[in-house]
Amino acid sequence: MCQPPNNTGPQSIQQNTTLINDNFNNHLSEEEQNSLKLKHGKVKIQMNDNSDNNFSGLRHLGYCYQHGIETEKNEIKAFELYEAAAEKGDVDSIYQLGYCYQHGIGTEKNEIKAFELYKASADMGHVVSTYNFGKCYENGIGIEKNDNEAFKLYEKAAEKGHIISIYNLGKCYSCGIGIEYNKIKAFELYKKAADKDHLDSIYQLGFCYLFGTGTEENVIKAFELYTKAADKDHLDSINILGFCYHYGIGTEASEIKAFELYKKASDKGHLDSMYKLGNCYLFGIGTEANEIKALELYKKASDKGHLDSMYKLGNCYLFGIGTEANDIKALELYQKVAGR
Template sequence: MQAANDLSELIKEAISSNCIKFYEYKNFYNVEKIGKSNSRKIYRTNLKNSEQYFTLKSFDFDDITIKEIIHEFKLHHKIVHRNIIQFFGITDKENENDQLEKYLLVTEYVGDITLQNYLKENYENLTWENKYKLAYQLVCTISYLHDKEIVHCVLNSSNILVYKNNIKLIDFGLSKRIKEASNQHSDLVGMIPYIDPKKFVSIKPYSSNKKSDVYSIGVLLWELSSGQSPFKDEMYDANLATQISQGYREKIVPNTPINYSNLYTECWNCEPDDRPNMDQVIAKLKAIITKSNVIMEDYYQTDINYELNPQLSINNQNYNLDLPHENLSQNIQNFDKINTKEMGPIIQNISKSIFEEDLSIIVDELVDLYFKKANEGKEEMIRRQAIFNCIDNYKLNSQEIYNWLINNQKKSNYIYLLGYFNYQGIEVESNKLKAFELYKKASDLNNSAAQYDLINMYMDGDGINKDHRKAYKLSLKLAKKNYSSGINLLGYCFYNGIGTSVNGYQAFTLYKKVADLENSNGMNNLGLCYDNGIGIEANEQKAFELYQMAANLENSHGLNNLACCYKNGLGTVINYQKAFELYQKAADLGNTYGMYNLGKCYEKGILVKKNINKSIYWYEKSAMQGHGNAQCKLEKLLKNMD
């Protein structure tokens, strides 16, 4: 161990290099001892000229601990998150007789209630909404760390705090690193239920990784549902570790939502490769929460000096009936994200023998048909139904196609269509990460349909992290092939500044080309340019004509925007009856804005007789597709009915 003077120099060097901020101890007041953690003293205090509370915490004064603390501060320089305790710096308490407690860490004050104790004390009063909130905060926080390439390693309910009903992560595995570096392993026994089982069975040393954190998350999600520590009545010993490695798990608590229990059982799978990643955990938990009509904040993008890249934000303006230009569907490319249930192939059994060569021709035809519809501007619901109709025409079923694809992955069309089946959940559970991998593989082989769907995934962050720069580059590549779908996506990039600078004129030029290629999305988007004066002088008459053209091709956004024109007399005379019919048609096609506007009509008695029940129906359908205003309206109406 290094001498105390050398260690002090190590700390001073870190302070002088701005790695650690130094606070004068004399500027702290109301210093109050609030507890101990592993023999280390913890104080609550105020800082001069501030009513804010801070925590002062002593630490072992040895070379291993000092080096790990410096490392922890370096991590915190790039991590600022509301659910992660902030490390502010260090102070030196004047205490010549006790050098070992001279230095104190200065951190954010978050109390001392662990998640474990919080659940014990409050479980009976927690609703599922409360549990969902804690669970969502937790998974978003760990996902945030993983995106920064940080693995926590020691997640458990005793090193997670709850302060003002919010999750607070204490550190990034600092205590574990210190124990490992010091060859201290005894305290890790208490974490056996949370440790990746691979550590118990691996012959070679097994390094904790992101999937290890996912395993711990699974146990913590169970703990939130039960209010109890895992295996609370059993000894945390080698026998328990062996049982866990062989698949022993806690039982599902009665009345736990089935999708929630499915999620945590996926997370605590013995095999790391069979566990979801944190992005998938977030997506699945968010879907569960959305179905329960609970509104959740975004705990991934957080609020403490958070870095924000403006090029990575899509400007999706929600136009409502309250505004002069209500709900002119500004999210131009979201036309593909419509969750409408359609009929699958009617034929359930193959009535004749199909040769492999015939199937290869049919698969090529399916992909060509899908991409043809995309270039016409048809929305996802229509494109998917076209595929099912084609399969029916050949008197096949989708299971036969899927089985053939599994065994035939030589051509890019085969790779792409297998990805599409995985994305849509056709004959297999929806797996967007798998779909992404297959799309990427087919895209690298220059498959245009795969490139089209891959762009949308990059733009929306659908099952993967958003990557607007890649979306822009791939849109440019697809547009150079002169496909209208690619040109339209490139126009969207310039319209919203996705992966490139906003350029209204360039967007207008590209949308005009798309419209000339008879793509209904291009017609609608060009109408938006004329309507809002983007890249061209505003012209309501021209906007109306283009919305009309798109609507005639059954484009749901064109229908909704045309309805707005008739309601407000934009480029045409006011016609309330026509407006209502068009809103209805857009809503029936699954357009979330059409649904919202229809709900508004029924709520206020606009264009139609007031009907609160129908208003609730349409607000609910719109909210299920993520329309924030619809969710607020729905909650307000339901509350007034109580």
């Protein structure tokens, strides 16, 4: 149940903008896009005024350059604008600058600077920075790993309503990261974030009900939660929902539905679904048996490091399933699996 958090929009304080995201790859809503288009023209005019107080304009313009909104995409200009606004003390821009340094956006990647900037903006009360500051400690980004510090920072951001931090706090209790293992608290935190439609939390809450972790076992509730998250294209949930249909967990068994769900997630790059889809083709589960397709799927997932697929691919080469037998390739794959 210890899985990385999903990227969703942050909660923030001391700002009235929704432009700050935990992940710059998140898509803006149409309303936000239109708002930025209007601001883009205004900001250009304001920039000509050289107002020392116009840090929000600098930041908005930086965001437009970063994402190519009403202007040609230019990450270097975006970085320079964030830097200018950060120098004026704009907490959102200090956060954005940290993110740029962490991911090498418009500048050379520098995790130490990213850590320092997240700390600076977190100390100013920026909730998303507090979360990212915690991630730095959890994953050793720009600083030595420290699970205890990570837990404290997630807790601090969670207390201010930051959904991903609530989820991460649940993960800490679930896995004993920086705090003693407590399955009941983990369940409560996953539920709290799930009630706010955080998809990873909905998925983890499903596992709590599936295995009776921190609550009474209830496979029907688990199935309902997986369905809810799967309907919003959460790939892990689509995969586990396929598993539920495959084995009749919380619903009537349907190998055809299982196959369809595995294929849906596999087509979007979900490695475990590729593996399960390979099994469907190998054994004719919900579809006609096809050893060549099975081999292709095992190979695709294996190439991306999926261990079960590596092992199955080794079996295919050993026994000549979907390909000519090749003992050397089989041995190489088994050794890779053993080495992991």
